[in-house]
Amino acid sequence: MVDQDHVSVTLTVAEPAAKVFAVLADPRTHAAIDGTGWVQEPVDRALLTDVGQVFRMAMYHPDHPDGDYQVANKVQVLAPPRAIGWLTGEEKDDGHLEFGGWFWRYDLAPLGPSETAVTLTYDWSAVPRSIREYLQFPPFGPEHLTNSLHHLAELAATR
Template sequence: MPRENVSATLSVAAPAAKVFAVLADPTTHPTIDGTGWVQEPVDRAPLTAVGQTFRVDMHHAAHPDGDYRVVNEVRAFTANRTIGWATGYEKDDGEVEFGGWTWRYDLAPTSRTGTDVTLTYDWSAVPQHVRDRGITFPPFGPDHLINSLRHLAGIAA
C-alpha cells in the first residue's frame, strides 16, 4: 500500500509550551504556512479542545475560485504535546464536509528551552470521489513542511 502521509521534524529553540501556544493561535497560521496559501483567520480565538472549529481564508491560483474559505476541526489536542486538525469546507446548506486530510504537530521537549516538532500531513482518509477530481496529494512541494516548521521556529523563538 502506498504511503499517504508526509512528515518533517525540526528542533526548535523554544520550550514546548511556547511552541504549542503559537500553534494554538489561529492568527499565527498565515505566518507559519510554508505555501503562502493561508491568508487570514476568520475565527481568531485560541484553540483549546478537540471538536473546536476555526475558519481560515485561503488563496490558491489553481483553485476554481482563487480565494476561498476552509473550516478546520481540531481532532488532536494534548496541551504542549499534540495539536492537529482536519480541513473541510462549509456547503451551501451550512454542513461542513471534510476532505479527508489532516495536519498534525507533535512536540517532544528536548530540554527546558528546546522542542523537536514533527509536522505530519496525512491524506489517507481522502475518499475516492475527492481523488477523482484530479487533486494531487500532497498538493504542495517537498519543501513545504520544513519551511512551515522554520517559520514556526522563528515565531516561537
C-alpha cells in the same frame, strides 16, 4: 519522510514546547507559519482550546475555481503542550461541514527546558478515491513542511 498517504518532517526548535504550542494554538499565526502563501488570515480568531472546535481560515490558491476561498478546520487532537491537529474541509451553504479526509498534526517532544523536537505531519490516508481523481496528493513537496517548521521556530522565538 513521504509515503503513499502522508508526509512528515521534524525540526528541533530552540524554544520550550509550551511556547511552540501556544503559537500553534493561535489561528492568527497560521498564515505566517504556512510557507505556500495559501493561508491568508483567520476568519475565527479564538485560541484553539477544545477537541471539536471549528476554526475557519481565508485561503488563496491560483488553481482554485474561485481563487479566494475559505476552509473550515476541526480540531481532532489537542494535548497541550504535546500535540495539536485538525481536519481540513469546507462549510457548505447550509452550514454543514464536510471534510475531505486530510489532516495536519504537530507533535512536540521536549528535548530539555528550552528545546523541542517538532514533527509536522500532513496525512491524506482518508481521502476517498473520488477526490484523489481530481486532486493530487500531496499538493506540495516536503520542503513546504520544512519551511513551515522554520517559520514556526521564528515565530516562537519572537513571542
